[in-house]
Amino acid sequence: MTHLDGNSLAGPLAEFFAFDVTMAVARCEGCGTTAELARAMVYPSGAGTVVRCSTCDRVLMTVVESEDRAWIRFTGVGAIEVRRVPEVVERPASPRASR
Amino acid sequence: MSDSVGSSVGPMTDAAADRSSGLPIAAVPRSGWHAATVVAARRETPNAARLELEVDGWPGNAAGQHLDVRLTAPDGYTATRSYSIASSGRGTRVTLAVDKLPDGEVSPFLVDEVREGDMLEVHGPLGAFFVWRPAAEHTPSDGVRPVQLIAGGSGVVPLYAIATAHAEADDPAPFRLLYSVRTPDDIYFADELAALAAASAPFEVDFIYTRRAPDGWPTGPGRIMRDALEAAVVPAAERPLVYVCGSTGFVERIADWLVEFGHDPRSIRTERYGGS
Numbered sequence: 002m003t004h005l006d007g008n009s010l011a012g013p014l015a016e017f018f019a020f021d022v023t024m025a026v027a028r029c030e031g032c033g034t035t036a037e038l039a040r041a042m043v044y045p046s047g048a049g050t051v052v053r054c055s056t057c058d059r060v061l062m063t064v065v066e067s068e069d070r071a072w073i074r075f076t077g078v079g080a081i082e083v084r085r086v087p088e089v090v091e092r093p094a095s096p097r098a099s100r
Numbered sequence: 101m102s103d104s105v106g107s108s109v110g111p112m113t114d115a116a117a118d119r120s121s122g123l124p125i126a127a128v129p130r131s132g133w134h135a136a137t138v139v140a141a142r143r144e145t146p147n148a149a150r151l152e153l154e155v156d157g158w159p160g161n162a163a164g165q166h167l168d169v170r171l172t173a174p175d176g177y178t179a180t181r182s183y184s185i186a187s188s189g190r191g192t193r194v195t196l197a198v199d200k201l202p203d204g205e206v207s208p209f210l211v212d213e214v215r216e217g218d219m220l221e222v223h224g225p226l227g228a229f230f231v232w233r234p235a236a237e238h239t240p241s242d243g244v245r246p247v248q249l250i251a252g253g254s255g256v257v258p259l260y261a262i263a264t265a266h267a268e269a270d271d272p273a274p275f276r277l278l279y280s281v282r283t284p285d286d287i288y289f290a291d292e293l294a295a296l297a298a299a300s301a302p303f304e305v306d307f308i309y310t311r312r313a314p315d316g317w318p319t320g321p322g323r324i325m326r327d328a329l330e331a332a333v334v335p336a337a338e339r340p341l342v343y344v345c346g347s348t349g350f351v352e353r354i355a356d357w358l359v360e361f362g363h364d365p366r367s368i369r370t371e372r373y374g375g376s
Contacts, residue, residue, distance in 0.1 A: 003348045006372045009182055011226035012168035015131045021228045039229030040370070 007041040007052065013064060017071055020083050028079040031059030035082075038062075128228045129159035133170075136194070138218045144197050145286045148254065149211040150186075153194045155222060163188035163265035164231040164258045164343070167196075167224030171206055181206040184258035184345070184371075185225065186289070188265045194222075197288050199254035201375070230343065230371045232262040234269030245341055246274040248334045250354055252346020253281060255373060259345055260289045267299040275303040278332050280324055280350065283312040306332045326357050336362035344368065347375040 007023050014022040023039040034056040041061055044051045049065035054077070065072040075081075140152035161167075165188070170180045181204075187195040200211040214220075235244060247266070249259040256279055266275050281287050287307070296303050308328065309321045319328075334340035342363060344351050351372045359365055 003374050004372070005348065005374050006370060008166070008227050008230055008371050011131075011166070012180070012182060012223050015223070015226060021128070024228045037229055039227065 005043040005045065006055075007037070007039040007043055009043050009045075010038060010050075010052070010064070013050070013066065013071075014073070017073065024084065026082040027061060028081075029054040029057060029059055029061060030077045030079045032057035038081075128162050128165065128231065129225055131224050131226055132157070132159075133221060133223050134158055136220045136222045138214055138216055138220065139193075141214050141216055141218075144288055147211070147286065148197055148199045148288065149214070151196045151198065151210065151214065153196065153220065153222070155192050155194050158192040158194060159225070160190040161185055161188055161194070161225035162228070162231045162233055163261040165225040165227050165261075166230075166258065167194070167222045167226055169206060169210070170221040170223065171209060172221070179205040180223075182226070182373075183210075184255075184261070186257045186261050186264075188261045189268070197254065197257050197260075230258060230345070230369055232265065232341070232343065234265060234271040235273065236269050236271065244273045246276070246334045246338050248340045248342045249275065249277040250333070250342065250344040250346075251277065251279045251281075252350035252354075253286070254288065255344075255346030255350070255371070256281075256288050257345075258371065259343060260292065262343065263296050263303060264292070267296050267301045267303065270301050272301070274334070275301070276332075276334055277303070277305045278308065278324075278329075279305060280308040280310060280346070282310050283321075284309070284314050308332075324354075326360075329354065329357055330361055333358070333361075336364075339364070339367065342368045343371075345371040346373065348372040 011021060011023045023037065025038050026035050027038050028035045031054060034054060040055055042053045042055050049063055051060055052062040053059065054061055059077045061077045063074045063076060134155045134157050136153040136155040138151055139154045142150055144150040166182050166184045168180050168182050170178055172178045183196050183198055185194055186197050198207055198210045201207045249262060251259045259277060263275060263277060293305050297305050308324045309317065310323055311321050313321045342358060344354050351370050355368055355370050358368055
């Protein structure tokens with residue numbers, strides 16, 4: 002199977018993280034590139050998933066899942082930047098809100 | 101505190117870079133697992149099906165997001181695959197268009213077996229990266245930028261969702277879709293794309309046929325070439341936002357060429373579905 006990209010991490014990692022990991026900006030420890038994880042290259046296999054820097058191919062992350070847990074290793078990531086995102090909340094209209 | 105941590109203090113993407121990409125951090129509904137009922141299943145093309153789902157508790161989704169479908173066999177074996185969502189907005193109705201992969205575990209079931217009334221487990225909406233939202237929903241920091249959509253095969257699905265959101269919002273951004281497809285019979289959303297081209301929001305579609313072109317088509321079938329791509333997309337000088345979705349090989353060929361044409365890599369968003 003050919004590789005995918007970091008968009009494919011959204012579902013598997015949404016099970017464990019409260020934020021959308023694909024929009025997290027990661028710095029590659031190898032070449033210093035910073036990019037959203039959605040832009041990384043993703044190599045799935047039966048053993049687990051390897052996430053590589055799209056610039057230098059260094060391993061950024063590995064994800065191994067079993068039925069009841071996951072092992073998520075940030076092997077080559079110096080730091081990630083996670084934005085605070087205003088959440089979309091459907092609020093019932095309150096009388097005070099209506100003018 | 102180690103040096104590597106110390107050096108990472110401060111924003112890793114500066115505000116100017118964000119402005120140049122013009123892509124706001126999208127607020128998207130929180131994802132979760134949901135029970136979905138198939139309310140309609142029909143052929144989209146000879147190799148693909150369109151599924152309308154009624155998803156219990158679906159929080160709505162932004163245009164371009166995807167979901168995961170999980171199938172569970174009687175023995176407990178599960179298989180999960182990602183599918184782009186062809187619809188967007190609030191509400192609990194979700195449209196998928198699924199291409200049948202010859203050796204697939206999930207897609208042959210979704211294309212050939214699923215019937216109205218069947219239940220599926222879906223996880224979503226997923227991903228805030230491959231998302232477009234109309235100017236009315238945010239304040240673009242640098243004005244209206246044109247949008248170029250580039251689809252290879254079933255990669256058109258999220259781009260169709262984006263084009264529909266553009267039309268529904270009557271968004272002023274000029275839109276173009278370049279759609280590489282095997283034959284005229286393999287076009288997804290053919291009628292809908294024609295209707296979008298006739299709608300008031302500016303939208304043009306260009307087709308590239310890779311296996312068989314319609315009678316009288318000016319060029320023979322074949323993969324898109326570099327010059328044809330350059331001629332068919334919004335020029336780099338107009339600073340378009342570009343969304344490319346298709347097989348991994350298609351996406352990487354196109355994205356590399358776009359960068360050679362002078363497009364800002366940060367303004368190119370890609371989604372690879374693997375495959376040939």
